[in-house]
Amino acid sequence: MATASLSRKERERLRHKEEILAVALKLFSEKGFHNVSMQEIAEESEFAVGTLYKFFEGKESLFAALMGSCAGRISDILMPILEEEVDERKRISNYIKAHEQIIADHVPTIRLYLSENLSSALTVRPDVEPETDAVREIIHQKLSDIFKSGMRKGIFKDAGPWMATLSLSAMLESFVFAVIKSPGQISVEDGLSRVEEIFFKGSLRHSSA
Amino acid sequence: MATASLSRKERERLRHKEEILAVALKLFSEKGFHNVSMQEIAEESEFAVGTLYKFFEGKESLFAALMGSCAGRISDILMPILEEEVDERKRISNYIKAHEQIIADHVPTIRLYLSENLSSALTVRPDVEPETDAVREIIHQKLSDIFKSGMRKGIFKDAGPWMATLSLSAMLESFVFAVIKSPGQISVEDGLSRVEEIFFKGSLRHSSA
DNA sequence: ACATATTGTGAATTATTATTCATAATATGA
DNA sequence: TCATATTATGAATAATAATTCACAATATGT
Numbered sequence: 160m161a162t163a164s165l166s167r168k169e170r171e172r173l174r175h176k177e178e179i180l181a182v183a184l185k186l187f188s189e190k191g192f193h194n195v196s197m198q199e200i201a202e203e204s205e206f207a208v209g210t211l212y213k214f215f216e217g218k219e220s221l222f223a224a225l226m227g228s229c230a231g232r233i234s235d236i237l238m239p240i241l242e243e244e245v246d247e248r249k250r251i252s253n254y255i256k257a258h259e260q261i262i263a264d265h266v267p268t269i270r271l272y273l274s275e276n277l278s279s280a281l282t283v284r285p286d287v288e289p290e291t292d293a294v295r296e297i298i299h300q301k302l303s304d305i306f307k308s309g310m311r312k313g314i315f316k317d318a319g320p321w322m323a324t325l326s327l328s329a330m331l332e333s334f335v336f337a338v339i340k341s342p343g344q345i346s347v348e349d350g351l352s353r354v355e356e357i358f359f360k361g362s363l364r365h366s367s368a
Numbered sequence: 369m370a371t372a373s374l375s376r377k378e379r380e381r382l383r384h385k386e387e388i389l390a391v392a393l394k395l396f397s398e399k400g401f402h403n404v405s406m407q408e409i410a411e412e413s414e415f416a417v418g419t420l421y422k423f424f425e426g427k428e429s430l431f432a433a434l435m436g437s438c439a440g441r442i443s444d445i446l447m448p449i450l451e452e453e454v455d456e457r458k459r460i461s462n463y464i465k466a467h468e469q470i471i472a473d474h475v476p477t478i479r480l481y482l483s484e485n486l487s488s489a490l491t492v493r494p495d496v497e498p499e500t501d502a503v504r505e506i507i508h509q510k511l512s513d514i515f516k517s518g519m520r521k522g523i524f525k526d527a528g529p530w531m532a533t534l535s536l537s538a539m540l541e542s543f544v545f546a547v548i549k550s551p552g553q554i555s556v557e558d559g560l561s562r563v564e565e566i567f568f569k570g571s572l573r574h575s576s577a
Numbered sequence: 578a579c580a581t582a583t584t585g586t587g588a589a590t591t592a593t594t595a596t597t598c599a600t601a602a603t604a605t606g607a
Numbered sequence: 608t609c610a611t612a613t614t615a616t617g618a619a620t621a622a623t624a625a626t627t628c629a630c631a632a633t634a635t636g637t
Contacts, residue, residue, distance in 0.1 A: 168634085172584085193402040196624055207586040209627080218625065248572070306571075316573050322562045323571050325546060326539045333538030353531045361570030362515075362532050363457070364525050377604085377613090405594055416616040418597080427595065 176214050179204045183225055188271040192222055229265075229272045230294035236261055241301045247309030248359075251327070254302070255355045258331055259347050262338055270339055273332060299324050330354050385423050388413045392434055397480040401431055438474075438481045439503035445470055450510045456518030457568075460536070463511070464564045467540055468556050471547055479548055482541060508533050539563050 182204040186195045197218055201208045215221035240253050261269060272291075306320035315323065334354055338345050391413040395404040406427055410417045424430035449462045470478060515529035524532065543563055547554050 168583085175584095197626080198624075201587090208625090209587065210585055212626070213584070313573055315571050316565070316569075318562045318566055318571060322559065323566065325542055326563065326566050326571075329538040329542030330535045332542075333534055337534060350531065353527045354535065356525070357527055357532065357535050357567070357570070359570050359572045360525075361566070361568050362524050362527060362535075363568045364522055381614090406596080407594075410617090417595090418617065419615055421596070422614070 175206070175210075179206065179211060179214060179221075180225055180228065183221055184229075184267050184271060187222065187225065188267040225271065226291040229268045230291045232265060232268055233261060233272060234294045234298065236264075237298055238301070241298070241305065247305050247312065247314050250305055251302075251309075251358075252355060255327075255331065255351055255358070258335060259351055262335055262347055266339060266342075269335060273336055273339075299328065302327065327358055330358060384415070384419075388415065388420060388423060388430075389434055389437065392430055393438075393476050393480060396431065396434065397476040434480065438477045441474060441477055442470060442481060443503045443507065445473075446507055447510070450507070450514065456514050456521065456523050459514055460511075460518075461564060464536075464540065464560055464567070467544060467560055471544055471556055475548060475551075478544060482545055482548075508537065511536065536567055539567060 179200065183195075183200050186200060186203065197208050197211055200221075201211055211221065215224060236257055237254065240257050241250060243250060243253065245253070302324040303320040306315055306323040309315040310317050310320065331354060334350055338347055338350065388409065392404075392409050395409060395412065406417050406420055409430075410420055420430065424433060445466060446463065449466050450459060452459060452462065454462070511533040512529040515524055515532045518524040519526050519529065540563060543559055547556055547559065
């Protein structure tokens with residue numbers, strides 16, 4: 160058995176698991192965690208309810224797995240960009256632009272990531288944080304580091320790295336949010352370059368006062 | 369009966385209703401809509417379940433009433449500021465500063481407003497929008513108008529009023545969010561003035577490039 | 578072809594919770 | 608005080624949905 164790749168059987172099982180996850184992603188992202196039943200996931204994925212429990216311990220666990228993979232996929236796009244060997248301003252600029260790809264590739268992914276994440280950040284939930292929250296944290300940490308060193312070099316104003324991170328994330332997430340809500344209405348490239356403009360140079364015309 | 373003020377009985381009933389709403393606000397804001405049962409609200413408010421149904425048609429309706437009043441209270445603070453007869457920049461500046469009061473006065477209110485609002489914006493919910501969403505819309509519209517006229521006058525860069533509104537709201541909401549999550553950790557006044565700084569003048573030191 | 582192991586099934590079980598309603602408590606007015 | 612109306616109660620009901628498990632289908636190796 161122990162080949163580098165898995166046995167046919169194992170691969171098949173994997174595929175099944177992923178089919179279930181795909182359906183679950185679709186449903187959860189459309190209707191929210193509490194408004195999707197295991198029945199529904201089972202029907203849509205053409206498995207029996209019992210089968211779902213062969214793959215996941217329960218609904219929570221299935222959801223957690225989903226969030227984990229969403230967070231992972233987003234992180235895979237964003238992290239490399241934050242680690243490129245270019246100057247701080249360029250890294251932030253690339254980071255902003257990368258959101259175009261994120262939007263294009265993974266609408267349901269972000270939909271789920273954003274919606275369930277934003278709300279559960281406040282609401283106390285004894286579950287589903289570990290993986291997901293960690294990714295968010297790591298990205299924010301990375302951003303914060305970039306701002307910190309950028310501030311030392313005099314590229315950025317010293318508005319506090321944390322505040323800069325918070326502001327940029329907020330603007331980006333909100334924008335992504337808006338695009339997903341009304342797809343097609345907004346030019347993504349355009350919007351992102353405006354986010355960049357405002358974030359870097361501000362909204363005032365004469366920054367004198 | 370028809371006095372300007374209500375009869376003792378009616379006032380009493382009102383008080384009861386408000387007690388229930390207060391408890392519901394506390395619970396919903398802590399645990400989220402789906403994780404609070406009518407039983408729980410009943411126990412905490414020292415009424416019987418049945419009594420809740422004398423005041424509200426059901427759980428959804430109770431929640432909707434709550435969201436309505438939250439939105440109303442927030443709107444009551446924010447709208448007058450957006451309508452003051454001062455120049456556009458000042459109005460936005462005051463708007464930002466007003467969030468200090470919002471945070472100070474109504475923590476559970478905003479907690480609920482933000483958490484349930486952000487998540488349900490994406491998730492399809494066949495319910496609870498009317499009042500709440502309307503308030504959000506109105507405030508955004510007002511902000512957008514201010515930016516538009518400010519842009520005409522050359523006070524703001526022409527980054528599109530919608531984009532400016534989106535960015536500012538995002539930064540403010542995110543900040544409020546963060547403060548609520550870790551109370552005491554952050555100086556609100558300080559944070560808001562940094563939001564203002566970044567939003568107006570940007571994060572770059574030399575806006576030349 | 579057969580025995581064995583693995584994987585899938587879905588009706589039945591169990592839990593939870595929103596909602597109802599017959600009844601009790603209380604207030605009101607004669 | 609008594610009859611009536613109003614308001615509150617909470618055990619019982621009804622729905623919904625997560626989870627289990629005895630069994631069926633299928634695959635694997637001999």
